[in-house]
Amino acid sequence: MRSFIPALLLALAAASSQADTTLRFNIDLSAEIAAGRxxxxxxxxxxxxxxxxxxxxxxxxxxxGDKPGRYRLRLxxxxxxxxxxxxxxxxxxxxxxxxxxxxxxxxxxNHAVVLNGGEVLVARVFGAPAEDVPVSRxxxxxxxxxxxxxxxxxxxxxxxxPPGYAEHPEARYPVLYLHDGQNxxxxxxxxxxxxxxEAAQRGVSSGRxxxxxxxxxxxxxxxxxxxxxxxxxxxxxxxxxxxxxKHGGNVSAYARFLVEELKPTxxxxxxxxxGRADTAVGGSSFGGLASxxxxxxxxxxxxxxxxxxxxxxxxxxxxxxxxxxxxxxxRPRLWVDMGAQEGDQAMQFARELNELLRRRGWGDETxxxxxxxxxxxxxxxxxxxxxxxxxxxxxxxGR
Numbered sequence: 001m002r003s004f005i006p007a008l009l010l011a012l013a014a015a016s017s018q019a020d021t022t023l024r025f026n027i028d029l030s031a032e033i034a035a036g037r038x039x040x041x042x043x044x045x046x047x048x049x050x051x052x053x054x055x056x057x058x059x060x061x062x063x064x065g066d067k068p069g070r071y072r073l074r075l076x077x078x079x080x081x082x083x084x085x086x087x088x089x090x091x092x093x094x095x096x097x098x099x100x101x102x103x104x105x106x107x108x109x110n111h112a113v114v115l116n117g118g119e120v121l122v123a124r125v126f127g128a129p130a131e132d133v134p135v136s137r138x139x140x141x142x143x144x145x146x147x148x149x150x151x152x153x154x155x156x157x158x159x160x161x162p163p164g165y166a167e168h169p170e171a172r173y174p175v176l177y178l179h180d181g182q183n184x185x186x187x188x189x190x191x192x193x194x195x196x197x198e199a200a201q202r203g204v205s206s207g208r209x210x211x212x213x214x215x216x217x218x219x220x221x222x223x224x225x226x227x228x229x230x231x232x233x234x235x236x237x238x239x240x241x242x243x244x245x246k247h248g249g250n251v252s253a254y255a256r257f258l259v260e261e262l263k264p265t266x267x268x269x270x271x272x273x274x275g276r277a278d279t280a281v282g283g284s285s286f287g288g289l290a291s292x293x294x295x296x297x298x299x300x301x302x303x304x305x306x307x308x309x310x311x312x313x314x315x316x317x318x319x320x321x322x323x324x325x326x327x328x329x330x331r332p333r334l335w336v337d338m339g340a341q342e343g344d345q346a347m348q349f350a351r352e353l354n355e356l357l358r359r360r361g362w363g364d365e366t367x368x369x370x371x372x373x374x375x376x377x378x379x380x381x382x383x384x385x386x387x388x389x390x391x392x393x394x395x396x397x398g399r
Contacts, residue, residue, distance in 0.1 A: 019117035022076045026123040027062065027091060030069035038093055040064070045071045045126075049089030050192055050378035051081040052341070059094055079115050083380045086112035086133050088191025091126055112191035135186045138197045140165065144269075149261050151253040152227055156218040157262065158185060159270065160197050162204045162211035172271045174212045176393065177258060178306075179228065179283030179290060181216030183379055192379040199386045209394040215266055217258070219287075226250035228286035230293045230322060233315040248314070251293050258294070259301050275303075276330070280393055282306025284382050292319055292334075292353075299328035306389050307336045309377055312349035320349075323356055331361065335368045335392050337385060339375020347371065368392050 027045065032038035038045075046059020053075070054060060062073040077087070089111055093104035106126060112133040113122060144157040158181060162173060178196065182189040185197045196214055203209035219227065229248030258281070267274050281302045283291045288310030295305035312319055334357065338350035354369040370388065375381040 020076050020078050021115040021117055022074065022119045023087075023113060024119060024121045025062065025071075025073040025075070025091075026065065026121070027071045027073075028069060028125045029071060030125075032093070032126055033069050040069075042095070044094040045073075046092050046094045047073055047075070047089060048092055049087055050376065050380055051077060051087055052376070053077075054087075054089065056377065057343075059092060061094070062091075077115055079117055082115060082192060083384050085192040085195075085380050085383065086114050086187055088112050088187075088378070109189060110191035112187065130191075133187045133191055135188055136193075136195075136198065137186050139163065139201045141185055141197060144265075147262060147265065149257045151256045151261070152250070153220045153223050155181075155220055157181065158216045158218075159266070160185065160200060160214040160216070161270070162213065163201065164204075164211060165213075165271075169271075171211070172273045174210070174278035174280070174394070175215060175266065175270075175272050176212060176306075177215045177217060177262075177279070177281045177302075179217055179219060179281075179287035180224075181218040184214070184216035187379075190379055193383065194379055194386055195383040196386055196390075199383075199390055203387065203390055203394070208396055209390055210396050212394050213266075213270060213272060215262070217262065223250070225286060227254040228283070228290040229311075229314055230289065231315045231318045233318075251290050252297075254290065255294055255298055259298060263301070276301055276332075277303045280304040280306070282308065282335075282389070284308035284310075285377065286311050286314075289314055289319060292336075293322070295332040295334060296323060296326045296328050299330055299332050302332060303330070304333040304393055305335070306393075307334060307353075308382055308385070308389070309338055309342060309346070309375075310336070310350065310353070312353055313345070317349060317352075320352060320356055323353065323360065327360070331366055333366045333392075334362060335370070335389055337370040337372060337375075339372045339377065339381050341374065341376040341381075346377075 029038050045062040048054060048056050048059050062071040065072040090106050095104060109130050111130045113120060140161040142159045146154045147157045148154045178184050184194045187193040200214060204211050225247050227250050230251045232246055232249035235245045279302055281291050281294050288307045291305040292307045292310055294302050336354055338347050340347060357367055372385060
């Protein structure tokens with residue numbers, strides 16, 4: 001009993017130290033109403049975001065406020081809901097059935113609010129520019145600017161260098177290429193981030209990880225779907241009278257950019273280990289899909305891939321058919337994961353990918369499959385898994 005009581009007191013103290021944050025939103029839709037973009041008799045205002053009870057797939061609806069054109073919403077979240085990052089969110093006008101998936105959103109990048117306990121009031125106009133979020137960047141990160149390409153749109157590239165890089169000019173390092181690079185090191189673009197620089201800096205400085213280089217390759221909004229998907233997918237028209245939409249299928253061109261243009265540039269500018277065993281690639285969602293394709297079709301370049309929350313659903317699960325018909329040689333090491341809060345179907349498809357890969361010859365030494373019970377489809381969830389991903393790639397003791 002004596003050993004139980006202190007443990008209980010510690011647990012109660014820890015629980016009492018966790019404060020919730022109550023967000024009070026007061027949003028002015030007067031301009032949208034005057035412009036005919038919002039009909040108070042028909043439309044609703046919804047809030048979407050990157051932490052429960054919010055989601056990017058469905059809205060929490062606001063209520064009309066005390067004044068015409070004003071809408072209000074009150075929401076309480078635990079401070080650890082976003083893993084210590086700002087909460088990324090956006091409001092969306094909900095018009096009911098037949099609404100295009102891209103219609104109704106506030107323009108521009110995501111908004112963000114810090115969860116630090118107490119009550120936070122957010123009072124602003126719908127569509128107001130997002131304010132800058134707190135930016136945390138750790139270690140040496142070099143900006144290469146726009147890297148041109150003859151295969152895809154030029155894109156911004158940033159390079160994180162490990163502790164000791166400048167002090168050891170004779171040393172060479174393995175390289176990890178990450179898609180959606182604008183979200184890898186800071187939260188400026190999406191309101192939250194992967195925190196790869198923090199995790200890598202801690203891991204290398206402590207000696208847990210072998211030193212390595214991270215190359216963050218930004219995506220381009222206008223071509224992201226095309227760049228990261230392996231096949232053309234025809235989507236039916238959202239509304240009667242519209243033509244069906246064809247998207248995707250440009251990942252092979254994006255691969256040529258990575259392999260033929262970007263990698264030689266990185267190898268020329270930094271002290272890298274250039275072989276496949278020392279070159280990895282990773283990304284989430286469509287970026288996870290692209291990483292899986294690169295592992296299957298460019299194994300001579302990429303010896304490992306992080307396939308994070310992959311969009312297996314794309315084109316009637318094209319990637320499953322592709323993996324069943326493709327035998328990469330040499331066989332790359334694969335990290336595959338999915339968050340349980342991303343939906344039952346997403347989890348089932350990820351399990352099918354894992355089972356298929358094992359039937360195709362991947363074993364415990366070459367395949368790590370992870371189900372994150374609290375994981376959602378957002379940067380905060382991926383950030384929580386980054387340390388384990390880096391362990392998989394660069395653990396110093398090889399475990």
